Amino acid sequence: MRIIDYYNYFATISFLAIVIISIIIRKKTNSKAFVSDKMANALFVFILIIASALRLYGLGKIPFGLQQDEASIGYEAYILANFGIDRNGFHWPVYPITWGCGGGSPLLIYLNVLSIRLFGTGIVKLRLIPAICGILTVLFFYLTLRLLFDNNKFKNELSLLGAFFLSICPWHVILSRWSLDCNIMPFNLIFAVYLFTLATKRKSTVLYAISSAAFAICMYSYGAATIVVPLFLVTISIYYIVTKKISGFQLAISIVAFMIVFAPLIWFYLVNYFGLPEVYTEFFTVNRFTSARTGEAFVAFSEIPSKFLSNIASVILSVSVGDERHTLAHFYPGYATLYKFTFPITFLGLILAFKDRFKELSDVIFGLLVLANVVLSIIVVPDTNRMVLIYIPFSYFFIKGMECIISKSGRLFVIVLIFLLAGALSFTKDYFRDYNVYATSIFMPGYGEAIKRAYEITGDDDHIYSTYDGLSSPFMLALYYTDYDPYKYIETVEYRDELAEFRVADSFGNFDFKLPEDITDTDYYDDVFVLSSNDLERISGNDSYTVENFEGYHVVYKTDAH
Known part of the structure; x- marks a missing residue:
């Protein structure tokens, strides 16, 4: 056993004890926040520097080498930028079919086309977009939490903790450092959620439309979004209409904005799944996959009942102690995705949301995102990359659990911070020193x-x-x-x-x-x-x-x- 394994046992027991103490203390005894707005701004800049360092340092060497999907995305972007065709000979396809069944979503490929036009090729440049998106994810998670906790006296503490947690989160650091299409999805999601939250606060029709367009852009990012995003938007729209947070006119405008941005992808789906003729021009192509993506990613319909419990178990393991059946490209043994020891507080936050009947807007937004991701996880073969959209909402529920803890005791809050900092230092040391050894077969x-x-x-x-x-x-x-x-x-x-x-x-x-x-x-x-x-x-x-x-x-x- 490594030192981190002993630390995980000790930290998990300590976090369980902190949760129990917080539950036993019935009254909110901590009445005073200890971070001012001015201090919060300074601390957030420091956190953003940490997030940037963890995502940019040694980007071309850790991980060392190149994974085949990275190479696919990079080559596709290179020939589109220089020849105007993909490797199947299609001019500017709406959706490059890459391996024949997809496997490289349009958004990251076309962002890399822009990057190549500006800066040229190379592994660091290929990985720079996920790294920058990773840094921006920390920024917009912080801004979203500030909006959602605007009436909470511990707004600064909780928002800063959310930014710090995401900045040092093993899952998020790892995905920000290599170029797979799903790796920019957390940014796409939290950016759209931020705009949606801002629209709610300002009751702005324009912002609702812009946020809807941002959710539509998510659909170009990764296959998982085609299930998670529509499920989330349908359920949140029903909630907003029932609670009168949005008017029928605002909803209609939002739907129109979504459909305009989504239209080219709808066209591609109609060609592929409903038999519409392919379109070939010198300016764009709407072509058909040469093969359907089935067994490698999706559970056969007849097998869903038998796989249901194991898939749900994989979700629970993945957001707690880690499911080591998942590929090493997305997590580091000993640290899981959100650190192995944080789950008692995360589950406390989820339980409190149920106890409060999801009365807080933040609980509704992130709760519905969890629900949409659980539905996805039932029908796919579980892996961290396919479940990529579930970790931001679970990061929120960790902060929700910490809201309970800080309201009971500022000292307990500080103790949690110390444990997180120790875990982060250990992860940083191990990742930058040894991750290449673990990931040799992948890169x-x-x-x-x-x-x-x-x-x-x-x-x-x-x-x-x-x-x-x-x-x-x-x-x-x-x-x-x-x-x-x-x-x-x-x-x-x-x-x-x-x-x-x-x-x-x-x-x-x-x-x-x-x-x-x-x-x-x-x-x-x-x-x-x-x-x-x-x-x-x-x-x-x-x-x-x-x-x-x-x-x-x-x-x-x-x-x-x-």
């Missing part, structure tokens, strides 16, 4: 630079044979790292299965992602090989090869041939 360090070097040696003349050892879809990394011409790729690519849910290329151009049985055969004298450390035994004892090492992957070629 494939060294391979991208190796395949790039191999292409520098051969150009388009000689063959490049690549290992598959320890790799996922290495063809995608080859495309990204070499800035490969998309027209040559489209003309020469050979897919393992053209209609597979995730199309994987076995070869394109002079790249072949399968090693010959005997690479020392004279037929391969002029060719270049990218081998894993395990593959080096194929040339063991043969000193006629030059071997260039790239962090566990090696570029191998005949010394006198190149």
